[in-house]
Amino acid sequence: MMKITPELVRSVAQNARLKLTSEEVSKYSKDLADILKHFEVLSEADTKSTEPSFHPIRIINVAREDEAGECIAREEALSLAKHRTQTHFKGPKTQ
Numbered sequence: 380m381m382k383i384t385p386e387l388v389r390s391v392a393q394n395a396r397l398k399l400t401s402e403e404v405s406k407y408s409k410d411l412a413d414i415l416k417h418f419e420v421l422s423e424a425d426t427k428s429t430e431p432s433f434h435p436i437r438i439i440n441v442a443r444e445d446e447a448g449e450c451i452a453r454e455e456a457l458s459l460a461k462h463r464t465q466t467h468f469k470g471p472k473t474q
Contacts, residue, residue: 383412 385404388411392399399407453466462469 381415383408383415 385408388404388407389399392404392407457463457466457468460468
């Protein structure tokens, strides 16, 4: 396991452009060491029989296939529109 030293924490803080007090360096050294212990426990897990996954939930396509259906005639659609010309829908002017 990698040893977390105050010098390492200061180096990481400097790279992140953080100014830490000596109390913060001490606290973060302990916190990072605890985090690494948790990862060490995870690395000991037997995963030889487990297939790797790139997404924890199976991704499926929930969209339906496009199917052509009946549509209304252009004249009927235009007759339902409030703003129209003889052959097109009319929209507001853009600025």
